[in-house]
Amino acid sequence: MQRYDYLIVGGGMVAANAVQGIRDRDTEGTIGILGAEANGPVTRPALSKKLWTDPEFGYDKIWMQPESDAGTTLHTGTRVTAIDRSAKTVTTAAGETFGYGKLLLATGGKPIRLDLPESPRVRYFRTVEDYDRLRELSGKDLHIAVVGGSYIGTELAAALIQNGCRVTLIYPEEVLGSTRLPPSLANRFHQTYVDNGVQLLGGRKVTAGEEADGKVTLTLDDESSLIADAVVFGIGVKPSVELAAKAGLEVDGGIVVDEHLKTADDAIFAAGDVATYPDRLLGRWHAEHVDNANQMGATVGHNLAGAMEVYEHTPYFYSNVFDIAWKAIGVTDSSLEIIEDVADGKGAYFYLEDERVKGVLLLDLDAQRLDDARQVLAETGPQNAASLVGRIPKT
Incomplete structure (x- = not known):
């Protein structure tokens, strides 16, 4: 031992x-x-x-x-x-x-998986090996289906379309990103994928799949099917x-x-x-x-090693796709009340529940503004547009 x-x-x-x-x-x-x-x-x-x-x-x-x-x-x-x-x-x-x-x-x-075995043409994306296999398929004008409209799925769809692949992105919302992004930003996000040549297949989920003869056939929840050269899953x-x-x-x-x-x-x-x-x-x-x-x-x-440190850091998360870059802290749920403070493609979105800020999304702002967002989240009093607009500098 x-x-x-x-x-x-x-x-x-x-x-x-x-x-x-x-x-x-x-x-x-x-x-x-x-x-x-x-x-x-x-x-x-x-x-x-x-x-x-x-x-x-x-x-x-x-x-x-x-x-x-x-x-x-x-x-x-x-x-x-x-x-x-x-x-x-x-x-x-x-x-x-x-x-x-x-x-x-x-x-x-x-990774969450379906009843479709992993193979060189079927990847549940998480590891270096997954990246290596996907890289081998890129640059060959192959049709790759990406399943999932969250961070990994959207990032991979953007990556593949910019690296010599034809891409179909399958996701459950009608508007890409609409469950987490404010409506105005979700519409821009969605249109950016269209403008860059990604075939969007919204309002759909994959229910089954089969690999044969160098192709992958996906069955969708409306009983239609999609045939691709490979599929990569990013469904959480x-x-x-x-x-x-x-x-x-x-x-x-x-x-x-x-x-x-x-x-x-x-x-x-x-x-x-x-x-x-x-x-x-x-x-x-x-x-x-x-x-x-x-x-x-x-x-x-x-x-x-013996310290008794309290973990006091509230972490942020981020995504960069095409010309859109955002960072966020807390809850980003578009069903919440959202107050928008954005001009010229920069600014902040505040997600509120019962007049309390539960999440902040920063669009194209420097990382130093994350501390400003944390200060907003720390406040316990009621918030509204009057108190939040202008709160986080856009420079």
């Missing part, structure tokens, strides 16, 4: 940031990372963004390499199947056992909480942790996509975004 002072289950961005956080306080303790994927941590957002759209951002820039620390060992292709909390050990699918002093669960999420992820639940840890939309990112077991912490935590502005919260992985990963690393 191998034993580590700090054992991290999950080989993603949280793991890399946690290693750095541990090393800020403990330069000697041994660290083990058990990652189910075939590679170590990468800057995952680049897989659907910069690698497709920025020619100066090379493939070599995605690797985070926490194992370059002499005291840190990365085990790839290693899936943990059980935790023995009393013995402070974990067991892998291959039957190996690893011991720990402190354990971090950073198992992330897994589910937090990978099964390991924690099996070990008797509390799960509620994610692994429940306190303000120090610790579970009810003093030796076990959780962070990143898989954790649900008490956010100081938003209440009990679950965030599946890179800012959270970076900031929470660093904090949990400090706490694994």
Whole structure:
């Protein structure tokens, strides 16, 4: 049995940031990372963004390499199947056992799948391997169907149409982005895809699929079908909480942790996509975004090494497609009341419920305005157009 002072289950961005956080306080303790994927941590957002759209951002820039620390060992292709909390050990699918002093669960999420097996032409987009397979198909004028109108689906549709593919985007809303974006922005978002040549198939869901003879046939919920050379799914992820639940840890939309990112077991912490935590502005919260992985990963690393830091950062999320760039914090639900403060394509949208701001979306504004948005979210008094318009500078 191998034993580590700090054992991290999950080989993603949280793991890399946690290693750095541990090393800020403990330069000697041994660290083990058990990652189910075939590679170590990468800057995952680049897989659907910069690698497709920025020619100066090379493939070599995605690797985070926490194992370059002499005291840190990365085990790839290693899936943990059980935790023995009393013995402070974990067991892998291959039957190996690893011991720990402190354990971090950073198992992330897994893509939602249909009953259509993955293959070189069918991808449920999440990993470096998914990016590699999709890259092999690009630049050949192939018809690729993208399923899903949220972040991954829309980003991949934009990436593929700009890299030599014919693209059909299938999504459930009538107007692309309309469940989360304000109506005026959703209309612009939708039209931008049309103008760039993406075939939009709105108001539809995929119910089944079949691959044969180098083609993929998708069956839609109106009983029509679509034939493509390949299909990539971006229909959301589910937090990978099964390991924690099996070990008797509390799960509620994610692994429940306190303000120090610790579970009810003093030796076990959780962070990143898989954790649900008490956010100081938003209440009990679950965030599946890179800012959270970076900031929470660093904090949990400090706490694994003995600090008692409160995780006080309220993370933001973002998307860049074509000429549209936005960042947001909190709830972006277009069914809420929305107050718009935008001019010349720049500004802020405020999402309100019962006169309280629940979310802020910044359109084409610098990252420094995120702190302004956090200040608005922190206020507990009633808000309206008079108090919000002009609140966040447009420069």
